Amino acid sequence: MNTPHLNPRFLEALKQALDGFPTPFYAYDLTVLEEEAEALRKAFPKARFFFALKANPALLPQIKALGFGAEAVSAGEVERALGVGLSPEEIVWNGPVKTPWALQRFQDRPPVTVLDSEADLLRVSRHLKGAQVLLRVNPDLPVRTHGHLATGRGESQFGVLPQKLPGFLRRAEGLGLLVLGLHLHLGSGLDRAEDFLEGYAVLQRLRTAVGPQRVLNLGGGFGLDLPLGPLGPAMEDLARLYGAKIWLEPGRRLVAGSGVLVTRIWGVKRTRKTYLLLDAGMTSFLRPLLYGARHPVLPLYQSEKEAVFDLAGPACEAADVLARGVRLPVPKEGEALVFLLAGAYGASMAMPYLDTPRPLELAWDGSGWRVLDFCY
Ligand SMILES: Cc1ncc(COP(=O)(O)O)c(C=O)c1O
The missing domain is CATH 2.40.37.10 (Lyase, Ornithine Decarboxylase; Chain A, domain 1)
Incomplete structure (x- = not known):
């Protein structure tokens, strides 16, 4: 390091x-925070950014002022993001468990919600009718980071395996949700560009089966020693292939x-x-x-x-x-x-x-x- x-x-x-x-x-040195935000924007000039709130909720007002939206994993985090004046469209709501009462709180102002499983899909379609959603792909890759942080491994509890994604997509559309696109988060603290490139290759292979999409949310996970250089062009290739906008959810690297x-x-x-x-x-x-x-x-x-x-x-x-x-x-x-x-x-x-x-x-x-x- x-x-x-x-x-x-x-x-x-x-x-x-x-x-x-x-x-x-x-x-916290806010001048460093501004430099890190600038470095991310420079590396990924076409991306839209959602700060992973879990990394440091207290800095959200400063990070919102830098033009970032928020990624939330609990009703509390969604409330926090709304509380600083972010609109529902500027909030991505992730996580494997969204309870009925948590979902009901946002019935009238649903954030962009990430569907993590079949049960999640059913609950979201029941309580957030017609919401904008992303489908979380579990890329089933041996990502290199601490085991507690490797959400993109096939054995983790997150997302839907690639082979199940086309059916998952049809189901979400059939239940009246507005599918904006796909979501991929490989893990946290990843320091090898190869892990990200392999993750993007999984999405590349899925293109024929799932068709064009409006959004590819490629998550966060940028480790402090990760070279960002090789990722920008690979993201742009993927965006072109899908006709999609790239969204990112950095936490650690920003703060x-x-x-x-x-x-x-x-x-x-x-x-x-x-x-x-x-x-x-x-x-x-x-x-x-x-x-x-x-x-x-x-x-x-x-x-x-x-x-x-x-x-x-x-x-x-x-x-x-x-x-x-x-x-x-x-x-x-x-x-x-x-x-x-x-x-x-x-x-x-x-x-x-x-x-x-x-x-x-x-x-x-x-x-x-x-x-x-x-x-x-
Ligand atoms: C879905 C999702 N997005 C983004 C992040 C942020 O990751 P990082 O802080 O490594 O950028 C996490 C962290 O666990 C996450 O689970």
Whole structure:
């Protein structure tokens, strides 16, 4: 993984924020967010973008202002997207389970809804009559990422296998839904262009069976080390083949690099290993435990002496370790460090286990800090 460099002014601002806010907190550099949005637009100039809200709901107002719609996976996320003023046509509603009462909430203003299974199709056609829909294809590919993130494998619970898609399409049309096109999301954190190209090839092979479509939603999944260059032309070929517009749902790639998790160190402890004890742990930052994710660590202090530490959180769980084997200066009590690339699936996955309060989320716009609202 490429270790990012923080803007020195952002770094300075972080040190000031430490005087005013309790740790742990997430901090986002909005100038990086704007750069990432620009890089995506440049790589895919003809695409329409829907931000995968799950990656960082608190940043939705800023991301909407950059011209993005939203991808939602729950009624709560759809409400959040409507709440910031996105129209139903600017919201894509995904997910394998949409309950009758969740669907009923949006009867009068249905978002573009992704059909994930036969049962989903039936419920959506019953409660969102005539809605605009996309059909989720499970491409049945061995995508390379952490197993928890590989939604495009045939054994995952998502979408409809390619051979079943033509029948699925006829059924959706027969039930009065307006099929806009197909949806493909291979997984999250994919760093190989080949995985995407193989996914697009699955759609290419389906063209004869499913006919032209208005929309191909090619999902998100762009890993931080993925070269975007080879994907643009391949997407455009596919769009031409189908006569379709390309929609994309990036989450991680848009927001990960803008965010850091700031935590203070409350002790150095030796058992058979040497630990730094932090006030952030699995309840504030689940990714290391859930996905084995490794986030670069940057100390906000200096010391002559260095040592190798495991970084443990405050929970009574041996699993509450955010990083292992990190060489760092030896800290004094209360000094702070940051986990980098923490802007995606960080704060959004924070949990109340152990009555832990949600970490604050702060945004820096190049001049000052703002506390972000998590709830609207
Ligand atoms: C359907 C769908 N679209 C988009 C995304 C966003 O993925 P990423 O954050 O890797 O871009 C996800 C993430 O799981 C997803 O499930």
